[in-house]
Amino acid sequence: MGSLFEELEAREAAARTRVESLEAELAEVSGKLGAAREGLERLRIARETVAEVLAEMTPQGSAVPVESREASAGEGVAAAYAGAERRVIGVLTVPNWQPGMGADVLPSVYRDIVEVVADAPGPVRAKQIVPRIGLPAETGKIEGTRSKLKRLVERGWLDEDAPGLFTPARRRTGSSSNSR
Structure with missing residues (x-):
């Protein structure tokens, strides 16, 4: 029966080695997951901050697109930046030239x-x-x-x-x- 116990000990040692290897992989993947979550959180905060800034902007000069200047002040800003929480909208500082524009x-x-x-x-x-x-x-x-x-x-x-x-x-x- 000595050989059966030796076989079980060998299998137990192999299983222990496999568990330790998987635990090391898990620790590495957990570290990568933590870094990815941190990056995701930073991007979420940046998007929310940009959405807040855009929502607070008022139409002054050429900082707001031409289309939003035609609407009333509050409605124009809201229309120009609607959906900013989902996508970033750039501010058009140099409008396309149109007849009558100086x-x-x-x-x-x-x-x-x-x-x-x-x-x-x-x-x-x-x-x-x-x-x-x-x-x-x-x-x-x-x-x-x-x-x-x-x-x-x-x-x-x-x-x-x-x-x-x-x-x-x-x-x-x-x-x-x-x-x-």
Whole structure:
């Protein structure tokens, strides 16, 4: 019978090793689960905070999309940000150009850029605009300004005749205007 007890002890040792291995895996997975739960909680809090901020915003200047300005103040904000608890809605700071719109609806830095481009004798590059709007001619400032120029082109305020060369927008008539 000695061999039967030895076999049982061997099986018990193997089972103990397997249990210890599974417990170690469980501890690792539990740690990963805890980290994932923490990340999920941070995202939930961020979403709720953004929804609260958006719900509290009032229509001032161009911070609220054009569509919501047409409604009454309270209803416009509520309509513009309805469902913010489910999805993030960006705030449109540079509206699409529409007939009758002046540069005064743009945020000040964008307005300055449009004015510099309009005053230039020909097409201008971002590195030429940066010092004229009061920024140091550093790579980061030039790239940021280039990004703003591209946004102004996308929204119909400026044209980009050749890559990197910006001019005031030549307004198109009919349905082809601002179809980018």
